[in-house]
Amino acid sequence: MNTGFTGEQLRAAAIDAVRAPSLHNIQPWRFRLHDGGIELSVDPRRALPATDPSGWGARIACGAALFNLRLALAVAGTPATVRLRPYPADPNVVARLVPDVPRRPTPTEQSLYAAIGRRFSNRAPFWPDPVPADARWRLAEAARAEQCWLELLIGTGAVNAFAEVARSAHRVLERDPAYVAERAAWIRSEPAPDGVPAAAGGPRSEPQDLLPQRGFGGRDRAPGRDYEPEPLVAVLGSTGNTATDQVAAGQALQRVLLTATDAGLSVSMISQPIEVSGAREALRLSLGRFGTPQMGMRIGYGQPGTATPRRPVGEVLDLPVVPA
CATH class of the missing domain: 3.40.109.10 (NADH Oxidase)
Structure with missing residues (x-):
């Protein structure tokens, strides 16, 4: 037993x-x-x-x-x-x-x-190939399997509405010196077991970008490598917003991300509209969904990259001491 x-x-x-x-x-x-x-x-x-x-x-x-x-x-x-x-x-x-x-x-x-x-976050521009209907269905089912919902934004109007909320939230966050300094403290220019390597930050933002990009010290983009003009944007949400709901949403998020990876898709997360309470409410109203948005995502086909580093597993374990 x-x-x-x-x-x-x-x-x-x-x-x-x-x-x-x-x-x-x-x-x-x-x-x-x-x-x-x-x-x-x-x-x-x-x-x-x-x-x-x-x-x-x-x-x-x-x-x-x-x-x-x-x-x-x-x-x-x-x-x-x-x-x-x-x-x-x-x-x-x-x-x-x-x-x-x-x-x-x-x-x-x-x-x-x-x-x-x-699986890793791909902050670079995606290719223009559309995500097929069966893959979209699999992503929505992945969220539903963990008792959450995934809204895939259809049409230019819906995507532009999300982008407006995301850019507004991004501007609010960028006006906070403590927020900017905290992000800078987690950018890694040398190999490290945590934080975001500068090389994984994606290209630097440019005025024509539809969606906001976090300033992780990214590189200048090559000519003609703008972000996709019509991205597939998804919003993951839960029925409530208690601490338990948020843990459940994290499980749903990972199931969606792994489902996307299994389907050959790349994903980058857009959390700015969730981090600002007013923006989160505006996003909820624009979606017309019951519940609470918990994460935004950009989904598509991208060039393979590498995962960010992790700390040695022994640093995060608490195991009983075995007597000698």
């Missing part, structure tokens, strides 16, 4: 869990083994007080890591039952996983798991 997860199982699954995305690649998670269960927590030492004062971004990131953790355990034949935010007295613990009945992984789990190592 399986009475709990082992340290070896946690370590193996955490290697995949830490491949999740996070704001500025801060990697705000910790994993521990406790009473036979795996607990995933927000690491308060890796906060972004200017960019993410409410902790929304950290909870989204931990939700994404949780989805990877679930996949890794399932593919290993040891699926888990998950309880979100199990301890009211300790809100930093976002999830507790305990062993479920052992079973073989499903084909979907195997495909999504295989995409973990290939």
Whole structure:
């Protein structure tokens, strides 16, 4: 009888869990083994007080890591039952996983798991090839499978409305010196296990760009390499906006991202309209959806790139000390 997860199982699954995305690649998670269960927590030492004062971004990131953790355990034949935010007295613990009945992984789990190592944010311009209808359907179904929704914006009017909200939010954020300084502190010009490498920042913004770009120290773009004039824009949302809803939205986000990767698509995230409360409400009203927008995305076909670095998994684990 399986009475709990082992340290070896946690370590193996955490290697995949830490491949999740996070704001500025801060990697705000910790994993521990406790009473036979795996607990995933927000690491308060890796906060972004200017960019993410409410902790929304950290909870989204931990939700994404949780989805990877679930996949890794399932593919290993040891699926888990998950309880979100199990301890009211300790809100930093976002999830507790305990062993479920052992079973073989499903084909979907195997495909999504295989995409973990290939997924990365692509901030460069995409090719003009349209995303086919079947791939769009798969993305929407991925969000729905995690009890969230994905609105794929159809038509120039809808995309322009989103772009206007995003640019307005971007201007608000860029007027905050603390926000600008915090972002600059996470740009890496030398190899580092966290933060955003300057080479991964994408081309510098230009006046003709439809969607805002974060200033990650990107390079000048080559002639004729403007961003696509009619991007596929998607908005991920949840039914509510509690801390639990945000963790659930992080799981849905990662499922959408891995589904996109499995379909050969590239994605860059556009979180500015979510970070500014007035912009988020304007976005919700423009969509006419019940619930709360949790992330914007630009989706298309792009040139292959490389994933951003991650800290050694041992730095994010808390394992019981085994007596000598």
